[in-house]
Amino acid sequence: MSRISKEEVKHVAHLARLSIKEEEADLFTKQLDDIITYAEQLNELDTEGVEPTTHVLDLQNVMRKDEPKKWIEKEDALKNAPDHQGGQYKVPSILE
Amino acid sequence: MSLFEHSLRELKDKLHSKEINVTDLVNESYNRIEEVDEQVKAFLTLNKEAALKQAAELDEARGDDAAKLFGLPIGVKDNIVTKGLRTTAASQFLDNFEDPLYNATVVNKLNEAKSVTIGKLNMDEFAMGSSNENSSYYATRNPWNTDYVPGGSSGGSAASVAAGEVPFSLGSDTGGSIRQPAAFCGVVGLKPTYGRVSRFGLIAFASSLDQIGPITRSVEDNAYLLETIAGYDNMDSTSANVEVPSYTDALTGDVKGLKIAVPKEYLGEGVAPEVKEAVQAALKKYEELGATWDEVSLPHSKYAVATYYLLSSSEASANLARFDGVRYGKRTENAETMLDMFKRSRSEGFGNEVKRRIMLGTFALSSGYYDAYYKKAQQVRTLIKNDFEKVLEDYDVIVGPTTPTPAFKVGEKIDDPLTMYANDILTIPVNLAGVPGISVPCGFSSDGLPIGLQIIGRHFDECSVYRAAHAYEQATDFHKQRPSLGGAR
Numbered sequence: 001m002s003r004i005s006k007e008e009v010k011h012v013a014h015l016a017r018l019s020i021k022e023e024e025a026d027l028f029t030k031q032l033d034d035i036i037t038y039a040e041q042l043n044e045l046d047t048e049g050v051e052p053t054t055h056v057l058d059l060q061n062v063m064r065k066d067e068p069k070k071w072i073e074k075e076d077a078l079k080n081a082p083d084h085q086g087g088q089y090k091v092p093s094i095l096e
Numbered sequence: 097m098s099l100f101e102h103s104l105r106e107l108k109d110k111l112h113s114k115e116i117n118v119t120d121l122v123n124e125s126y127n128r129i130e131e132v133d134e135q136v137k138a139f140l141t142l143n144k145e146a147a148l149k150q151a152a153e154l155d156e157a158r159g160d161d162a163a164k165l166f167g168l169p170i171g172v173k174d175n176i177v178t179k180g181l182r183t184t185a186a187s188q189f190l191d192n193f194e195d196p197l198y199n200a201t202v203v204n205k206l207n208e209a210k211s212v213t214i215g216k217l218n219m220d221e222f223a224m225g226s227s228n229e230n231s232s233y234y235a236t237r238n239p240w241n242t243d244y245v246p247g248g249s250s251g252g253s254a255a256s257v258a259a260g261e262v263p264f265s266l267g268s269d270t271g272g273s274i275r276q277p278a279a280f281c282g283v284v285g286l287k288p289t290y291g292r293v294s295r296f297g298l299i300a301f302a303s304s305l306d307q308i309g310p311i312t313r314s315v316e317d318n319a320y321l322l323e324t325i326a327g328y329d330n331m332d333s334t335s336a337n338v339e340v341p342s343y344t345d346a347l348t349g350d351v352k353g354l355k356i357a358v359p360k361e362y363l364g365e366g367v368a369p370e371v372k373e374a375v376q377a378a379l380k381k382y383e384e385l386g387a388t389w390d391e392v393s394l395p396h397s398k399y400a401v402a403t404y405y406l407l408s409s410s411e412a413s414a415n416l417a418r419f420d421g422v423r424y425g426k427r428t429e430n431a432e433t434m435l436d437m438f439k440r441s442r443s444e445g446f447g448n449e450v451k452r453r454i455m456l457g458t459f460a461l462s463s464g465y466y467d468a469y470y471k472k473a474q475q476v477r478t479l480i481k482n483d484f485e486k487v488l489e490d491y492d493v494i495v496g497p498t499t500p501t502p503a504f505k506v507g508e509k510i511d512d513p514l515t516m517y518a519n520d521i522l523t524i525p526v527n528l529a530g531v532p533g534i535s536v537p538c539g540f541s542s543d544g545l546p547i548g549l550q551i552i553g554r555h556f557d558e559c560s561v562y563r564a565a566h567a568y569e570q571a572t573d574f575h576k577q578r579p580s581l582g583g584a585r
Contacts, residue, residue, distance in 0.1 A: 004459065016413060016458040017420075018451055019439040031513055032456055038514055039402040042472050045479065052474030053481055055304055055334070056530025057291050057555070062333040072197050080195055082427030089422050094434045 003036040004029060099124045100263040104168055104317045107263070111167050114158070118167035118212065122151040125169040125214045128261045132581055137236045138246075138256035140174050141182045142215040150212050164324050165211035171256045171265035174216040175223055176200045176308065177297040181213070185299045186231040187221045189419050189426045189445025200297020201329045202266060202308050209324045214262050217252030221447045222416065223273055223301045225249050226519045229510045230449045237506070238280060239579040240545055244503040247277030253311045254281040259581055264312045264321055268298055270305045271404050272498075272523025275535040278311055279498035279548020282537045282577065284318045284565070285311045287523075289556050290530035291336035293322075294329030300415040302408035303334070305527040314575060315536060315566040319343035322558065338556050346559035347566040352386030354564060355491045361397040362496030362522055362550075371497045374539030374547040379495065381571055387564075389495065394483040399476050400525040401517055405453075406460050406473035407528075412450075413457030419445065452513065477528050484529040488554045493564045497522055498535040498548035522550060532558045536565045537574035546574070 004012075006029045013020045013028075020028065074087055083090040099107065099121060110116045126144055133139055147169070154167045161167070172178060175185040179199045184190040199207070206213065220230035228236040228251030236251040238244040239259040246255040250267030254277035257265050267274040269287035278285025286309045293308045300306060310321035323344065328337040358379065363372050379389050421427040421441030428444055431437035446454070460469040487494060499522060509516045526533040531552055538549035549568070553561040569575050 008459075009455065012455045012459045012462065013451075014439075015462065016454045017417070017435075017438040017442055018446070018454065019443045020451070028452060028455060031452060032459070034514055035405060035452075035456060036459070036469075039406055039469065039473075042399055042402050042406075042476050045396070045399065045476060047472060047475035047479070050475040050478050052471055053477040053528075054474060056481060056528075057334070057336060059291075059334060062330075076197055077423075080193060080197075080424035082421060082425070091422055092431045092434050092437050 002033050003040070004033050098128070098260050100260050100313070103314060104165070104263060104320050107168060108166060112161055118151040118154040119148065121167060121169050122147050122212055122214070125262055128259070132259050133261065135237060135242050135581065136239055136255050136259045136261070137234045138218055138252040138259065138261060139171070139215045140184060140186060140218050140233055140252070143181055143213050147212050147214055154210065154212070163208070163210035165206065165209035168211045168264070169214045169262050170206060170211045171214050171217045171253060171262040172203065173219055173250055173253050173265070173267050175219060175268060175299040176203060176266060177299065178203050178213065178216065181216065183216065185222050186219045186233060187445060187447070187450070188232045189442070191426070193424055198297065201294035201331055202325045203297065205325050217250070217256055217265060219252055220249035221450050222299065223249040223268055223270055224412070224449050224453055226272070226276060226516055227509065228252065229506065230447055232447050235506060238503050238545070239581045240282065241543070243505055244545060245280065245506055247280035247503060249273040250311065251277045254278050254283055254285060257281070257283045257311050257313060258579060260578070264310060264317055266308055267311050268306055268308050269527065270301050270408060271527050272520040274309045274311060275498050275523050275533055275548065275550060276520060278535040280503040280546065282546030282574070283311055283313055284315055284534065284536050284575070285309065286318050286322060286534040286558070286561070287526065287532060288322060288326065288558060289532045291334055292326050292532070292556065292558070294332040294335045296329055296331035302411035303415060304411060305408055315562055315569050316344060316347055318534070319347060319562045336556070341559055343558055343562050346563045348563060349567050349570055351382065351564055351567040354382070354387035354493065356382060356387055356389035357392040357487045357491035357494045358389050359394040359397065359494060359496055360391050361394055366500050366521070367497060368501045370541045371499070371501060371547055375497050375549060378538045378549050378568060381568060385567055385571060392487050392491070394487065394525065396476065396479045396483050397525055400480055400528060401521050403473045403476045403480065403528060404524040405456065405517060406469050407477065409453040409457035410460045410470050411457065413454045413461065416450070416454055449513070480525055481529045484525070484531055488531070492553070492560050494552040496550050498550040499523070502541040502543070502545035502547055526552055531555055532561050534561050534565050536569055538572070539574060540577070
């Protein structure tokens with residue numbers, strides 16, 4: 001039984017903001033299905049009651065005052081941008 | 097003989113006594129790069145003009161040479177951000193990222209220590225890969241035999257040191273990306289304890305696993321570089337506020353009474369006979385040096401690869417969302433809408449391995465699958481971490497191979513993601529547990545390719561790892577061998 005269908009792969013690509021061609025969708029479906037099938041070996045383990053590890057160290061939240069400070073100049077912030085105008089990043093229309 | 101046959105501390109002495117100057121060292125790097133990099137392809141961007149200018153300035157200021165890395169030429173992996181110096185992470189998405197605005201904390205530390213950055217090193221795109229074949233520019237080759245991969249993802253970092261282009265470099269390690277290429281290229285590579293080195297300015301792949309670490313020709317140089325880059329950083333809230341000891345002081349050469357654990361899973365099925373023999377010979381050497389070893393078990397080892405790919409891909413899918421074509425990087429032509437712009441920019445900018453992992457991660461985090469895949473993997477991570485902690489209660493270090501086989505041929509595994517992933521089976525568990533691990537040369541295959549010995553320690557006990565690695569290294573001469581590339585150096 002396949003773990004992930006081609007339609008699901010296309011949906012996941014959309015969620016991840018990727019556009020994939022039809023033949024890519026075929027290849028990714030096969031490869032992702034193999035990887036997910038492989039990953040299902042984790043189901044051999046009983047993890048009932050096992051705490052998930054999100055972090056290996058016993059970390060504390062680091063708090064600081066929310067104060068504005070100088071980081072970079074506006075013109076520097078814009079200099080690697082693909083497009084900008086009037087001191088702002090420029091993007092295509094947001095509403096379709 | 098290359099100047100880089102000398103240790104970093106010897107080079108410092110030679111600079112201090114004016115036997116050599118900084119410009120000599122920097123020229124040594126660029127001359128060697130000119131000689132061999134067409135074959136090795138370790139560098140993506142050279143910093144030649146600025147480096148030579150800096151060298152001349154340092155030579156003017158020779159009275160002031162106390163800084164720890166004064167005048168020493170270093171290579172930096174291309175996922176570590178360098179102000180004003182192109183940083184691509186080997187991705188077409190960042191091909192035009194010519195002018196980064198700030199330095200990673202490790203780069204600031206290198207600058208304070210007055211090293212000279214020679215250039216940016218090739219890697220698998222966004223550090224996703226084990227062979228450097230996922231670089232969107234060109235695949236780095238193994239200096240020992242250019243038909244073979246150098247390993248990855250820090251392939252350029254390891255190959256540049258092995259080829260004598262730089263005496264030391266920085267890499268990053270998420271699932272073995274420092275240790276595996278160090279093993280394949282016959283150099284020394286350490287993945288520090290998670291939190292030991294600031295990740296600020298490291299282009300994030302999997303934030304709960306990524307660590308920056310040193311790649312060098314000797315354990316002493318490695319310890320010397322870690323002393324410079326380790327420590328708490330208020331720009332990285334996951335960096336640990338734990339004192340940085342003198343790692344070079346730990347290199348006593350004495351391992352009498354050292355208790356070594358050897359996981360049976362690390363010498364089992366899938367590990368090449370030559371690799372097993374090399375590791376067994378290393379254990380014999382440790383016995384001669386007065387250490388003892390016992391076979392132990394890390395019972396959840398076989399689940400590490402699956403756990404790792406679910407967790408690292410999930411984290412990557414979130415981290416790589418920042419590449420949207422708005423503030424920097426790739427922007428597709430003539431997109432009609434914002435959504436279309438995002439999708440096409442990302443699809444044109446990312447390679448297939450990156451897309452595959454983003455999709456796997458998005459899937460594992462998506463509603464309906466989160467508990468079955470992501471949370472399950474986090475729980476298994478706990479079991480893997482507990483395995484290590486239990487063994488390290490009774491033993492000082494864990495020893496085994498770094499990789500199941502020596503380097504493989506270019507093209508051999510690139511078409512099958514799972515075969516490629518299996519290559520990291522012995523390094524991945526170390527990242528999941530967050531403990532430090534080093535790879536040191538421990539032999540050669542019948543094909544003349546290096547084999548790496550992996551030594552793993554407790555959280556923040558890099559001292560024991562270094563001590564064990566150094567004593568072994570000093571008792572053997574594998575680390576003194578050099579590839580014959582472009583004339584032996």
